[in-house]
Amino acid sequence: MKMRFDFNNPNIASRKYHQNKIGFAKKCIAALFAAMLCTAALFPQTRDDPDTNLPEIDGDFFEAETIDPALQHNFTIIVPVHEYDLNPHTASYSSESQILSSLYEGLFSYDPVTLEPKNALAVHYRISRSKKRWTFTLRKNAKFSDGSPITAQGVCDAWLDLLAEPRAPYSSMLDIIEGAAAYRIGKGKRDAVGIRALSDTTLVVELASPAGYLPRVLCHSAFVVCKKDTNVSSGAFFLQRNANEEMILIKNNNYWDAEHTHIERIAIVQSDNADENAFLFNTGSADWIAGNVTVQKLLDKDSVQINAEFATEYLFFKCRKKSVWNNPDLRAALLEAVPWNELRSQAFVKAPTLVYPINGYPQVEGFAYTDPDEGASLMNDAKKKAGIPQDKRLPLVIAIPDTEYMKKQAKILSGAWKALGIDVEVQTSPINRYLESIPSWNADLFSYTWIGDFADPLAFLELFRSASTLNVARWKNAEYDKLLGEAALYTGDERTKLLARAEQLLLDSGEVLPISHPVSLNVIDLETTGGWSSNAFDIHPFKYLYKKRKTAPLPNIVTR
Template sequence: MFLFPAVFVFADNPAGRWASSSAGSLVDNLVNSHSGSKADGKDSEKDEFVIAFSPGSFSLDPLHLYTTVGLQIATGIYEGLVTYNPFTMEPIPGTAERWTISDDGLTYKFYLRDDSVYSNGAPVTAEDFRDSWLRMLEPGNKAEYSFLFDIIEGAADYRKGKISDPDKVGIKAVSDKELDVELNKPASHFLKVLCHTSFVPLYKKYTEDKNWNGSGVVIGNGPFLLYKRTKDEIVLKKNMLYWDKKNVKMDIIKILFSDDVKEISREFNRGEIQWADDWDSDLIKDTSKIVAHPLFGTTYFFFVSNKSPWNNYRVRRGLALLIPWETLRKDNSILPTATLVPSIPGYPKIDGITKRNDKEAMSLLKDAGYPDGKGLPPIIFKISDSSGTSKIVKAMTDMWEKKLSADVRVEKYPYKEYLKELKKDDYTLGSATWIGDFADPLTFLQLWMSGGNLNDAKFSNKNYDEIIEKSYSEKGIKRYKSLSEAEKMLLNGAVVLPLSNPPSCNLIDLESVGGWFPNPLNIHPLKYLYYKTMTLPPGIAMVK
């Protein structure tokens, strides 16, 4: 997922096994063991939780949900076949109470809960899942995450317009409560992917609504329903028709959109805001409530690679080798990296561009027909005006201007507009931070496949695509080795220039708030939030 304000979120189920709702017992225990009245004495019958997020443009239409804020809010409104365990991020039963997997790993049969309904009372059916998934795959809809479906038989050809018959896609509604999914290859990561919001069902009569981004009604099947939406606020209310409403402890979740970090900090200190993603550290009375942890994410620069001369790896790599990466990364990031995929146990160690090499850089540019950079078109660098990369970009552009006969330009955009700007191809380099949507290298490497709607680099390489597709049917170390070969192509060809693995920082009091767990995906399902009961020592009483 893309992280605001920059442009940008483990166990396998063996074939033949099935999971039931009992798999969520850990979550139930975590919720039930600590739920109760709020420590500040507020009425526990009407619990309200207030979140302050940085403002930014996002949609509540699953077709175009790809930012951290939008995906976070969606965890309250929608629910897929499986959902995230809030502690481990493993898939657990959601709208599907159980499933089976064929011995060959190709056929998944999902059985929906009888009591799963939408917020308007209409039943959730297998046909709804099929129609919603096909909507994601319609070529004209240009859903950013449509590539996630490619492991399903016929899905890639359907979204690319190579076939038009939806019956040739391996998604079958066998009955109202059974959905069968046929894969084109065994995929041990398939259940992890299904946690993503792209796989939620939509109420059939609502899918043609054009007011997804306005103040209109959103009909979902999740633990909360959308009660109010303005440009400054979203209010969610507990969905009393939700199948697991007994484990939803909050009656109201209010999401405020503000960039006034001083006021956010003051309201947090007063207990009026419970969770924030931006604040003024100097104003926070108790800094232990600032929760920082590593993210499964990477901040990087990328070349738009679909036009000459930027589609020539010699030009990209030549420019990249003029940059003093070792110093630049060390001086401007907490966790510097030269690779795209963050550290994963068992994943091969590979090297990206780590040092400046003027001799090789000039040789590559000369071989490409641009000696000393002469003849290169303007190098246009697009960045967000609040991404924190300005200093780094200046160092890069200064070096190119010093070493080359080249015209270098930097264009800054408000981050509300930046994501849209990156969809264009009228620039040379952009900046992005990507947070993996599941804990697997594929979530970083699928982005760069030919024709992908999130492939802002417009990179296209047949060999790269073949390696990724081959990895779908591989397992373990062999699979990781294939994926690392694909990553090497991106790094050695300087399509991607990694900078750092960013930490996640949130302002939240985990002594009083439960159900919120630091995790590398930075996804915190709203369903599990609750206020912990304050336990006082023997002989001590609370005086109101």
């Protein structure tokens, strides 16, 4: 999470870090739009069964052929240059989550194709009639990489440690558990949190209110089982070395499903040299590029994998003390005058709303048209209502990453708002430090891109809940919080209607300016690599990967 570069626009800073590529993709727009139209179907509404067995995670999920052990010794992945935080409690980048999902495991894991929750450490769970008591049964053969058993108490300890970590970006997602929010903010006791182990393999979780989406949330790498010693892993691999911009992951033979984990050693190499990365892939020295690459120099264009992302690029107002832009009427006037078509001119898929379109989610009225005259009228009314003189020009600071794309976006807004009596000042930061600067930056408008961490509208709406650790905007609205709370009491249509009302309230307040829905691009030859599938989170668990021998494309050629 935190910073990344978007494929349709590599200059946007966001909460999810990876780097994507431009050029060849424009030849694939038709396929891209088809993928976008299909993405919503990946996300059916949450079931709320009282007694549930999810599909098992197993190595046969992708395997349709015999795997040759002789090919599985090494696998090389090229990723962007970045300071990787491999502590699951404090990590916040998507590139970190990709690695952490293979070093550690929680109760559930993402299905690598559909993104539905699949059993990981949990083999079974029951939900009480009140929908608030969840009882999980854990695997008896689950072990850490040091050979020690993974128990229900280990799950309790990991989650409680997460709640106690002040730097944990995702800890508020556990606020649905009884007593978790109070403990997280230092107003409750550890033993009052509704998480307890009844035995080594039985875990009970008491929720403050029903949350049928809980398994989806628990797929995320923040909620894995881990020890304080982060050298000990609970997943399919353990970290052997992390130095000189290279990480070496080794297969964890104590992992409960080691039999179906095929790759013995994974080298994760950091490089932003796009030409060199293309050369390494062409020569077989790299198996998968998830970072910069010169696509035009790739010999096999079929290795380029383009996919829709469950993500939204947007701008947001940061609420700070005594800021005139805390006034929703003033913000609404600005948004009325935004030239949306020009602002979204580089978007593959324009985003009039914040929440990515999900199957069954009600339509929300977003931002699609521009009316400068109405914007000026609304600004005059807002000033009068706020007691601001009509002739007073208002300052507005836009804080952006130091990229050409974001400078262009800021220029568009500055020009549109000048006629409304707004003097825009643009401040910049190096892109690699941009997001970390937001909390202390004395500015009004910021850039963000967010990839939802679970297939639910709440993955976006949680960003603006008052008490959320993900709420960098510091926006607070009691009615919005109430709607999210009420939505937790329902399932199906009733729930999504309440969530849609919350999003509508957020948009009507003028707090966010939605821009686009980004896409991802990876380079991997699926004829020589199995167990990899495109998906909307761009998360690909390493445990499924395996190498296979490529059939010679020409007759009379003998392969060895």
